[in-house]
Amino acid sequence: MDWRRMRMDGGETEPEASFESGDGSHHPGPPRFVTVGEGIVDPNGNEMETRDDLAPWNPDGDAAYAWRILESPDGSTAEPTDGPVAEFEPDVPGEYTLALDAPDGTHELTVRAFPEADEDAPRPRVELDATVVEGRVQLSTTASVVGDGDPDVELYVDDRNEDLLEADGTIPVDAIDEPTRVYAVAVDERHSVPDAVELVPGTDQMDHPTVCVTHPFEPPEWAVDSVVYEIFTRxxxxxxxxxxxxxxxxxxxxxxxxxxxxxxxxxxxxxxxxxxxxxxxxxxxxxxxxxxxxxxxxxxxxxxxxxxxxxxxxxxxxxxxxxxxxTSDAHPFYEAAVDETHPDHERYRDWYRWADVDARDPDTYFGWEDIPNLHFGNPAVREYLLGVVDYWAERxxxxxxxxxxxxxxxxxxxxxxxxxxxxxxxxxxxxxxxxxxxxxxxxxxxxxxxxxxxxxxxxxxxxxxxxxxxxxxxxxxxxxxxxxxxxxxxxxxxxxxxxxxxxxxxxxxxxxxxxxxxxxxxxxxxxxxxxxxxxxxxxxxxxxxxxxxxxxxxxxxxxxxxxxxxxxxxxxxxxxxxxxxxxxxxxxxxxxxxxxxxALRADADLERVASDADTDAAVAFARADPASGRRVVVVLHFGEGTAMVDLDESVDGTDLLTGADVLASDGAFAVDSVVVLEGDES
CATH class of the missing domain: 3.20.20.80 (Glycosidases)
Structure with missing residues (x-):
């Protein structure tokens, strides 16, 4: 197996990986998809709200960066905040183009802002795929939402790539000369989390251009069916x-x-x-x-x-x-940040978020004053922490x-x-x-x-x-x-x-x-x-x-x-x-x-099973494997003693977990805590 840091012949280790974000530039990453009224904000002092911002990638803590608007929908007056790491709150639905002026040039970023919506409404989902047919990449999407919705789908090419999408929604293979990422967003009452495909160019044996389609958001195959064990290390x-x-x-x-x-x-x-x-x-x-x-x-x-x-x-x-x-409040960076006499005070005073900067009262969670929150609005903090990420990702x-x-x-x-x-x-x-x-x-x-x-x-x-x-x-x-x-x-x-x-x-x-x-x-x-x-x-x-x-x-x-x-x-x-x-x-x-x-693996379907139990502490459901057709019915009982459960399902009476026969004479199943029963193949 290709384990990280695996000992090789002669006791040597693998060469260290080279870490770089995106194409190595300061481009701030993929297009952003937000809602008017929420925007891209980093709320100080809010313990429950997810944070976000606009920031250069591969940041240089000593460099200068600035954000500005290039294009915005009619009627918008929204502007990004000042500073190298900015916030942006779109005020009109539509598509915005922002510019990041960085030491390596100006980078453009698309921000698609959707209308305000009911946060309690179901959110759609989208899956994006691509196939290569007769020299063209054909994109296909599947969108769904719980309820009666019928989501539309919008496609976007990453701003770091040339927009190669043609009117019919296809891309010529011979036009793709670098890895190109395409995003899909489903839109109903709300917008979805985006999906993406990456189109990687190559050539075949006849030196004709080809494209390999990858799905960059998929988890590693080894992780999908893993059993995890957490230890409290000490x-x-x-x-x-x-x-x-x-x-x-x-x-x-x-x-x-x-x-x-x-x-x-x-x-x-x-x-x-x-x-x-x-x-x-x-x-x-x-x-x-x-x-x-x-x-x-x-x-x-x-x-x-x-x-x-x-x-x-x-x-x-x-x-x-x-x-x-x-970090800890005993971290050397924090000690420098709160001590005005410290020789590194000027460098580190902006490395933390402050509830009151003058009083050096740190922004923390839940009153835990000994763990001050780091300030990701400072590019130097991001640069340092990316170094931490790189160091441990190797190990x-x-x-x-x-x-x-x-x-x-x-x-x-x-x-x-x-x-x-x-x-x-x-x-x-x-x-x-x-x-x-x-x-x-x-x-x-x-x-x-x-x-x-x-x-x-x-x-x-x-x-x-x-x-x-x-x-x-x-x-x-x-x-x-x-x-x-x-x-x-x-x-x-x-x-x-x-x-x-x-x-x-x-x-x-x-x-x-x-x-x-x-x-x-x-x-x-x-x-x-x-x-x-x-x-x-x-x-x-x-x-x-x-x-x-x-x-x-x-x-x-x-x-x-x-x-x-x-x-x-x-x-x-x-x-x-x-x-x-x-x-x-x-x-x-x-x-x-x-x-x-x-039928118990990650990609097996979950289905409800009609049942009748003598307690509300019992529940039955089925898992079905699409590949093999095998199916199991699981009955759980959270109460004391034995529950008797009737199933509206044809199953074998032997518990796969214990090998015991759990079928009673009246046709009900005896369940102490759990039984897993082989069902008819679907």
Whole structure:
């Protein structure tokens, strides 16, 4: 396999990749698609609103940049704000052409502004494809929207390429002399997240011009059906010697489980290293003090690289937790920014966002004053952080972007272009809560499915009423002082009825209503480092059902360390030597079935199944594989004891998960937590 940093013959490593955004110029990237009344803005002090801006790519922090309007719709008086990184709020629907004056010349950027719309209306989706027929590239689109809409589709050629689209919507093959990207946007009551194809020129054996069609927003093939495992880095290894080396010593556990991706929470030098008490979140590492050094208490860079190599030897990819929305207030840049006597004060005072710049009161989230937010309106900050991205993209297989909603969309677009151009197998996962579909379509491949997570939480509360016994209450007590990100947000499942188990299907349906990009994947999780343990909060029966939901619904299932072994505290040490073996075997079977049955893979369809149960805590659905025709019916039960469920579906009576016969004499199925049944081929 072509693993990153894989040791080659003679112990040498692969040559480092060359990182460059776009064509290497300061051109600000692809066309922008916005709504009048929202625009492209970076609101200071708003903890919940996604940020965006206009910025040069491959920025030089010491160079001069300026934005201006070249063309705008009749009646518009909108202008970009002053500064190298600008905001722009279109005031009239239509097409705008902006100019960025940069050291390497003037670059033009299209901004398509759509009319204001009802934000509660379903958002359309679009898929763009292309074929080459008789010397011409023919573009084809498929647009859809939940409800009665009939979306139109608009096509745009990237401003960095010559507009080769002809009146009939085709492009002559011999006119394409450089990689050319074409975008499609569906328009109904609202506009869609764009889709794109890239047309790459070449020649055939007869030296005739040809074009290869690629889909740049598709996730790496290896990531689509991966099972992810998140570890709280300083709590997972051997507690007598918690290091990268002892994490590597524990990888056999992940290999036996069938894990494909290891997500490491931050391991850089940080203010919250070993010894940080739980009232301050424990040793979480999310307040960085040095982006280019690993925590020496965990080991050396060589030890980290040995851990990555050990993962690769087991066919496990490694995802780095990229924390670039903020730093620690102990970071040298911040110390310089707040100290007027510091020799570097003038350089760094504009590296952070300020609630009150004169008082040096930083802009932060949720009152966390020890993690000041970085200022992406400063090209020097962007230049520096792109260096951080380049450095770590050479050492891992993907990024999980912490607090992705706090970093402008334009920056993530550049990061995606930069790392995936250097390595088409590189993987990008975002944390946005509530999840934002704008993060798809050329920014991130996979998104935290917070709607499903919150539906599982609400369902657990409805079924069990919360903590179920004194032991669970005591287990959660150690976490009472640790404020969790998820606890600070508005309930992402608001509007979903979580009093019945059908809520999990409504959560999946919600992806399409919100207009998620067709290539977007979803990370399905029961718990993570920012939530309480589901086992602790809602009990064993509900945890078994919730875990099964994440392995049987469409998406990429994730385990948080110890979920499979019975850890009860949010950030407790891994319970090595004290595993709940029954629970562990349950998750092993779930993973094995998820990987072995084609109807449970990512591209299998989800269908509702008519059923009749003796409890609202049960739900049935089907998954069908279009390629093989194989079909399964899954029944989940979140309550205690056994539910009896009648299915309006022809299925085999043997549970694929356990091999047990679950068909009762009256034709109903007995479901403790989950049964998976082979259905008739579709």
């Amino acid at each position: 709590r997972f290894p051997d507690q007598d010697e918690p290091t990268f080396e002892t994490i590597a010593d524990r990888l056999d556990h992940l290999e036996r489980l069938g894990i494909d991706v290891l997500w490491l929470t931050p391991f850089l030098e940080a203010e919250s290293g070993f010894g940080t008490p739980m009232e301050f979140g424990g040793p979480h590492g999310y307040n960085t003090t040095d982006y280019f050094s690993v925590d020496p208490d965990l080991g050396t860079m060589a030890d980290l690289e040995a851990l990555v190599d050990a993962c690769h030897e087991r066919d496990i990819r490694v995802v780095f937790d990229l924390v670039i929305n903020h 891992v297989d993907g990024f999980r972007a912490d607090v992705a909603w706090g970093v402008p969309l334009s920056f993530w677009t550049e990061v995606s272009d930069r790392v995936t151009d250097a390595d088409g197998e590189f993987f990008l996962l975002d944390e946005t809560l509530p999840s934002d579909v704008e993060m798809g379509g050329g920014r991130f491949h996979t998104h935290h499915d917070d709607v499903l997570h919150d539906a599982l939480e609400g369902l657990g509360e409805s079924v069990t009423g919360g903590v179920t016994d004194e032991s669970a209450d005591e287990a959660g007590a150690a976490d009472d002082g640790a404020d969790a990100v998820a606890d600070e947000f508005t309930d992402s499942a608001a509007g979903l009825d979580t009093s019945t188990a059908d809520a999990i299907l409504a959560a999946v349906d919600d992806r399409r209503r919100r207009g998620a990009h067709p290539d977007s994947e979803w990370l399905l999780y029961v718990e993570n480092h920012d939530t309480d343990r589901y086992l602790t909060e809602y009990g064993r029966d509900a945890q078994l059902a919730a875990g099964a939901a994440t392995f049987t619904l469409p998406g990429s299932p994730m385990l948080y360390y110890g979920q499979e072994t019975g850890v009860t505290g949010r950030r407790d040490p891994m319970n090595w030597g004290a595993f709940d073996e029954d629970l562990l075997e349950y998750y092993r079977r779930l993973i094995d079935l998820r990987k072995s049955h084609p």
